[in-house]
Amino acid sequence: MEEHKQLFSDFLKTKGLKLTGPRQIILNTIFTYHRHFNVDALYDVIRKDHQNVSRATIYRTMPLLVESGLIKQSLRCQSKDHYEHIHGHDDHLHFLCIKCGNIIEVKSKVIDETLVQLAEEKKFILNDYNLGAKGVCEACSKKKE
């Protein structure tokens, strides 16, 4: 069994919940889809192969996946929550271009470590962080307006 499937199964078990068919489909799709996504986009992808998974079930599954630590809610664009799977990926931050909507992922050990240290100073138990920066990407800044 793939590790993420095992982890989700274990997580669900601890809550008295079951790894059902729809939940497996949602999980697999998310872990084969290597991008940030919103529920609607995910629904479209899933629907290509599984016409019987409902939007409601996807909405219901997201918080479970978040609580399990397999995915996180990392952006909000166009009035929609966006998620990404994080199991197997390092923490990173997002540079979001306000011109083209493109997202650049950046890893920074300095920021990770600084946050841990700041949390320690404030006696704050740090679960996770979300860092989004807005600006203009290289491609867009080169275009004449």
Next chain:
Amino acid sequence: MEEHKQLFSDFLKTKGLKLTGPRQIILNTIFTYHRHFNVDALYDVIRKDHQNVSRATIYRTMPLLVESGLIKQSLRCQSKDHYEHIHGHDDHLHFLCIKCGNIIEVKSKVIDETLVQLAEEKKFILNDYNLGAKGVCEACSKKKE
């Protein structure tokens, strides 16, 4: 004229817009209210003194204030966008307690500078950033459950 008023007036002028009564009331309230707020809460505060300012006008004014650089959208809690005024305040990040909802503001020159440097490396023109960390505050972690 207070500086924020002057700045907003100037900003509006460059866009062919006017610093009207309602806009002044909204601006003043925001700059005398030293907390993060959402539109509904702001509406309630404003309404105490000015029964004739509508919710729609507040919603319409927010993006102008954001674009002017006087305020920013810094959090999303309880399905609502939250703002804070930033003119006259240093950049800072937020530790949000998932138990009590409390927000701890933290300044970090290291993070500020690291972001500037990362943006430079990626040739990304950095406008602003938003860093929210989730976890448990000291008070909450001391409570027995």
Next chain:
DNA sequence: TATCTATTGAGAATGAATATCAAATGCAAT
């Protein structure tokens, strides 16, 4: 004052997200 915009308040509309509910499913103990 007359004219031309921008602006406003009130209420309607939008739409992402959540809640409801009866039917279906998963699972464990017979």
Next chain:
DNA sequence: ATTGCATTTGATATTCATTCTCAATAGATA
């Protein structure tokens, strides 16, 4: 396999933050 029971599901209705519409108003300018 069958039963019993809690969980889950799809379809649909509902919520509610935010945006839109529009007729009436206000501001600026000449």
